[in-house]
Amino acid sequence: MESEKSRNGANHFENVPCPFCGILCDDLDIGPSGDGLKVLKNGCVKSVAGFERPLSEPKPQIDGKDVTLDEAVAAAARLINESRLPIFGGLGTDVDGIRAAIALAEKGGGIVDHALSDGQYRNFRVLQSTGWVLTTLTEARNRADLFIVAGSDIHQHHPRFFERIVCNEASMFADDPPKRTVVFLGDQLDQSAVKGKRIGEVLSLPVQPDRIAEILDAMRAMNKGGTVSGDSIGGLPRAAVEDLLARCKAASYGVIIWAPPSLTFPNADLTVQAISEFVKEINLTSRFAGLSLGGHDGATSAGAVCSWQSGFPLRISYASGKPDYDPERYSANRLLAAKEGDLLLWLSSFSSNITEPETDVPTIFLGAPGIKPSRTPKVYIPVGTPGVDHAGTMVRVDNVVSLPLRQLRQSTLPRAADVLEKIEAAL
Ligand code: SF4
Incomplete structure (x- = not known):
């Protein structure tokens, strides 16, 4: 049972699940530190880097210029509407984020693939x-x-x-x-x-x-x-x-x-x-x-959600309006290298370990602050990290347990799922 108590007037969280690698340890103690968080017990180099990331709340951008979230969402929807074959990749997010990405891909007629699919x-x-x-x-x-x-x-x-x-x-x-x-x-x-x-x-x-x-x-x-x-x-x-x-x-x-x-x-x-x-x-x-093992950056959750939503693991195309599965043809890397895809929506809300493929197609980048796009995206929308900025759910690497993640700090950063749902509504 999770417990929470006040220490020096600020929240101290016990038995916190950690989303920064696939084994989802659920015994961390996290406390406040300045504007951010500090791992007090049962951390590791990866969890410290993730939880103690400085809190920043950048603005959405179009072509590198600050805009409102609504403007960024409208621009993203426009790009998807104009795209012949959009690719929804990265998918470093939680269960709700993956569900929303699949729903958006279905309506936008695109491809769904995770950054770590080669390993999977x-x-x-x-x-x-x-x-x-x-x-x-x-x-x-x-x-x-x-x-x-x-x-x-x-x-x-x-x-x-x-x-x-x-x-x-x-x-x-x-x-x-x-x-x-x-x-x-x-x-x-x-x-x-x-x-x-x-x-x-x-x-x-x-x-x-x-x-x-x-x-x-x-x-x-x-x-x-x-x-x-x-x-x-x-x-x-x-x-x-x-x-x-x-x-x-x-x-x-x-x-x-x-x-x-x-x-x-x-x-x-x-x-x-x-x-x-x-x-x-x-x-x-x-x-x-x-x-x-493995399963970092939401890879296990992505495979699980894709399977229960479509009947197939990752690398699905909704271009025909129904899920079409081909693990070779619908690799995001291959589609971009062959210039078959003409738009990339990249989602990474946990770590900088996953990076967008080399491509010159326009990019919509949804990322946690601190995760920098490798080139200026057409549309940039900062999102929160599940288990830090907002609650969520992730599937553990052994695929038998889904763990609830907790919100540990107040943040104005939106959930990736909410941003994706807004984009879908604007299509
Ligand atoms: S990064 Fe992995 S090993 Fe380290 S605390 Fe988090 S779940 Fe555990």
Whole structure:
């Protein structure tokens, strides 16, 4: 239950959900500091950068000149009406923001895509073709005794993941649960947060990320009783691979973790598939699951809302008046590079980590203050950050929990959802 109390006459918020990465930690303490906010407890480098961003409330602009919100909304609507194929991208927002963006795209006859879709599609392709067995953050935190980190710098993406999910001293089922083994399968992955009395062995198996699939496929074959030849498998000594398989077979609850944004080599969806197929195989005799992380800047919320609104994940076209799905053709980057799209509406309300694609088409930029467009947009409309300037809802990266976000400060910045609805009404 969330609580709130007054300290020095100003609000101090406890158990605050953090929207600045996909795992949505919900235990932060945030207090006032001057005009802004201060993370008092359970922060990390990303949450401090997000919550402690200086409060500024710039004016909307057209061609770099200050205008009223109504004027900016009217100009945005005009651009969409004149566009042959508008692209609604970025989509760094909460559930209401995504819903409003989809409604606007439907009425404006445009394309919907998220800035981080390339990473998401490493997963979607596997989910759509062969399926997988995934666990949740809560299950992993409370049940797993073996974690394998596959080619992903989890600590960089989610600075509190290990603290909250792997190194927790108590579990839901025991005050003194057994120690855990953590295996890093990859190249120079940050292990510094894996520490404390809950951690038993930490193994480092140096391997190039694009060879992880070879190792998992070999382990799957070995588990089936097949023969895998050679002293080296995927760049690892054979004995190390056999030892890893033995650990997987002996685990009570093993979890393989990856973050799709880390798997940046060609055809990385095949690595996600190899992970998923190994998990299915080892589940025949032991309990095992995958756990996919990432999901920053509203990516998980965007995929979820798009799926329940249209029946498809991202990369949908409403140009024909009904949702048309094509994950290659309707990539925002591809459409802009091929000059098929002639207008970009870019929405980014959490961080500067997502940036507009290079393009010379007119841009409508909806962004939180501090998130600078990379070139002067035709229309600029500042919006609030969900979970800071206004309340909202986001879907956590494991797709099973939607967390309510809180308004932490008074702000005149509008919700992106409200701005998008105004634009839609003006079409
Ligand atoms: S790990 Fe992610 S959700 Fe947790 S506090 Fe840091 S940025 Fe926020």
